[in-house]
Amino acid sequence: MESDSVAYILGEDGPFSKRVDNYTTRAAQVEMAAAIEETIAQKQTLLAESGTGTGKTFAYLVPALLSGKKTLVSTGTKHLQEQLYHRDIPKVLETLGLNAKVSLLKGRSNYLCLHRMSLARGSSRRLDSVQLAELEAVNNWAPKSSRGDIGDLTEVPEDSRIWPQVTSTIDNCIGQDCSFFEDCFVNKARKAAMASDVVVVNHHLFFADKALKNDGFGALLPDVDTVIFDEAHQIPDIASNFLGTSFSSWQVMELCNDTRAAELKEKSLISKLVLTADELDKVTADYRLSLGLNERRVSWVDLLDEIPNLPKKLTMLANKLTEFSDVLEQASVAGEGLTRCYERALELSQACQRLADETDDGDVVRWVEVARRTFRVHETPLNIGGELSHYFGNKLQARIFTSATLSIDGDFSHFQQLIGLQDDAVQRTWESPFDYFNQAVLYVPEGMPQPKEDSFTDALFEEVLPILQASNGGVFVLFTSFRILQGFAEKLAEFDFNVLTQGDTSKRELLADFVAKPRSVLLGTMSFWEGVDVPGDALRCVIIDKLPFESPFDPVIKARLNAMQAEGNNPFMNYQVPRAVITLRQGAGRLIRSVTDKGVLMICDPRLRTTRYGRTFLNSLPRMRRTHDRTKVTQFLARLAQGESPQ
Ligand code: SF4
Missing domain, CATH: 3.40.50.300 (P-loop containing nucleotide triphosphate hydrolases)
Structure with a gap:
């Protein structure tokens, strides 16, 4: 047996057996690794169902790292990302005596935004005492942090209300115009990912990147030779969320808040600006109230039966947004922050106007998510397979979809159709070694x-x-x-x-x-x-x-x-x-x-x-x-x- 074959490496006499504590050779793991090695070499697509206990993580990491090709591993949660990055990949590299540049990349809301932190500090009068103390803790931690991952600052709770104020969204990031751009943690994390051999992401980030190429930084993820989706059964639902479009009261309220903060800093001195932001806040809150007290997910059609004047109210909101964007246009000469707010207001007013004017076109379903204080109008594609086939149609890339649960009674066609995969995908199943x-x-x-x-x-x-x-x-x-x-x-x-x-x-x-x-x-x-x-x-x-x-x-x-x-x-x-x-x-x-x-x-x-x-x-x-x-x-x-x- 060749000493660089996956069968030897994962087998009884190989380095894993000799160097990894409690390691047991598993025939299914060796077979799966060999199939993935072949998939990578031939640039194929593999659907790999492997029962619990097969050891699928090593089964894909060993051939992927041995191949020396640029690889993206996407998994279901941030927790699994951390496990891969901190535990599994270092273990495989060490056991194989390999070197590779590996990056962990999360969604932008996981990184401190220096620009927004500076805005929050400039308008801290709006914060209560708890938030003020938390903002101070963030500010003290920022210069010491090398990666700006807010999960590292454990003294501020995960659900603190300060986080949305000091992290960015695609809407409020000002990208290349930002004076913190060179030190920006999101920017640095993405640059590191671009220069890495292996990048570990999660499915949310993968599809966010596919859906939103233009977010001020250009492409989020590097072009790679191999993509491995672990926990791939989650892809259809996650992709469905990102392939649709939505308009939310949260976006409008954030815009109003950001405008007030930008005005404090850039001082356009247009008197109507803050007044119109306050009025827009009120019209948005009124619209939420008109949707009733219950929190629910409801189709647009059913809501129209219940509240016939819904389009009229939405038109009022769209008109107020247009008025706001007109005022912001005048204010935008004062600085980059207000310019970005103007662009957002324009986008939101157009999105809201379209919802008020048009019904859904039959390929999407329009529905409303009503929460306690907010609402979000979604348009979700009915068939995501067609859209996804564009993402997975690159014949120059090897793709591995793995999970313990991909098939129905041994048949993969349901999963394959849902994500729009061609018929030439190779399908393999490895039973769990458990009796x-x-x-x-x-x-x-x-x-x-x-x-x-x-x-x-x-x-x-x-x-x-x-x-x-x-x-x-x-x-x-x-x-x-x-x-x-x-x-x-x-x-x-x-x-x-x-x-x-x-x-x-x-x-x-x-x-x-x-x-x-x-x-x-x-x-x-x-x-x-x-x-x-x-x-x-x-x-x-x-x-x-x-x-x-x-x-x-x-x-x-x-x-x-x-x-x-x-x-x-x-x-x-x-x-x-x-x-x-x-x-x-x-x-x-x-x-x-x-x-x-x-x-x-x-x-x-x-x-x-x-x-x-x-x-x-x-x-x-x-x-x-x-x-x-x-x-x-x-x-x-x-x-x-x-x-x-x-x-
Ligand atoms: S570039 Fe965007 S994310 Fe980075 S600091 Fe500036 S606003 Fe924040």
């Missing part, structure tokens, strides 16, 4: 009512309680709705468990508490269905209330389903079921995280057994032993809770 048949039991209780019946939530609690008791905690209960979660949490509070409910504190703290304390039961909704890793016997059982179908009343889902129906396509089988299968596979994947883990996956939805599509869900799950017998399950869990290893 699910002996490590896990799938329990689908008998006699549960249909989820739409009123009796479902009570029956759910009655079925789940004996399981929690037998298992003595060590259970995740994953819900499809926050309403059911809350009802369940209230009932469970009467029992002697360490009940941890999503939203009580941060995800990290909930998980730490779950592992540290006995009799823990964690109740979570969607954010706990993936990206949560609790290996060992702290987690013995995962319970799922229902098959995770998305609400057909969500405006985007509803529009997509209607469009498919109109084309004669079956939206339920070809859209709703595949998406729910991927989510279920992610949720189920929380249970077995190592070769020694054992546990029970309980799914309380009778449709799994009684419907034809239930088979698609079952066939997409790892092959576990199945039972409907509660006694067998409680005995299994009781032994597990006592530290035994039940068969």
Whole structure:
């Protein structure tokens, strides 16, 4: 075997075996690495599904780093980015004795903006005492920071209201005209990325770059030979957000604030300027009020039925924005800050006018996100595959899409269509090395009512309680709705468990508490269905209330389903079921995280057994032993809770 082949490197006699603690050779990992090596050499596209525990991170990093080609790795979250940059890539480079210039690049809101910090300090009268103290802390930290990553300043909380005032957006960055441009942290991070061999980004940043090329700095990401998307199953939803357009009250209010700050600094002395900003703030707030008290996502068409004078009110807002941009045009001679505000006002007034004048064109769905104090009008494409095919159509680049959950019952076509990939993409699957048949039991209780019946939530609690008791905690209960979660949490509070409910504190703290304390039961909704890793016997059982179908009343889902129906396509089988299968596979994947883990996956939805599509869900799950017998399950869990290893 060649000493530079991935098979040797990741194999029993290779450097990983010799130099990496607790390293075990895995046949699937070696095969996957070889397939990726081939993909990079041939500039192909590979869809690589690799089950939990395959070791996919090393499987793509080893061939990518060995190739010496310029590589972009995009992953799902900032947390995973940090892990790759600080832990995995250095480990692979060190083990292989390689050198490479590696950069970590985050979205611009993660970096301190020196220009906005100076504006905030100049108009600090508007800040309360907490914000003033935080601004001072930021100001003291700035000269000591080499990369300006605001996550490094832990003494200011992540959700502090000072951060939006000292970080930039594409709207308020003044780019090349900025007097801090040479020292700008965003600029420096991007320059470093351009000059690197390997750049680690997240999917949000990748698609933001694709959607917004012109943000004052030119291209955000370098041209590369290889792109690797980890957690690739998240791409369709993330891309969908960036491919659309939107107009928000937040943008307008930010513009008003920035104008006041710029006026303080640049002093156009046009008396109407601040007055018009105040009036615009008020018209925007009035528009929000007219949308009703409830926070919701609602289609434009439904809103028009409810509030017939909505376009008229939007026209009033557009007119006020136009008036504001006219005043700003006069003021813009005073300086770069006011000039940028003028450009933003012009863009916003045109966007708002277009929304007031036109209806959506059928290729997009227009909908409104109504929050407590703000609103955002979105136009989201119904079919993102067409748009994405432009991004992924470069034949001079190797592309690897990997995740534990890309296929539906072994079929990749759903994912492939969603992201507009050509048919020539190579598809490979590597099973998890875990012995699910002996490590896990799938329990689908008998006699549960249909989820739409009123009796479902009570029956759910009655079925789940004996399981929690037998298992003595060590259970995740994953819900499809926050309403059911809350009802369940209230009932469970009467029992002697360490009940941890999503939203009580941060995800990290909930998980730490779950592992540290006995009799823990964690109740979570969607954010706990993936990206949560609790290996060992702290987690013995995962319970799922229902098959995770998305609400057909969500405006985007509803529009997509209607469009498919109109084309004669079956939206339920070809859209709703595949998406729910991927989510279920992610949720189920929380249970077995190592070769020694054992546990029970309980799914309380009778449709799994009684419907034809239930088979698609079952066939997409790892092959576990199945039972409907509660006694067998409680005995299994009781032994597990006592530290035994039940068969
Ligand atoms: S260039 Fe943009 S991000 Fe950088 S300091 Fe200036 S305004 Fe802020």
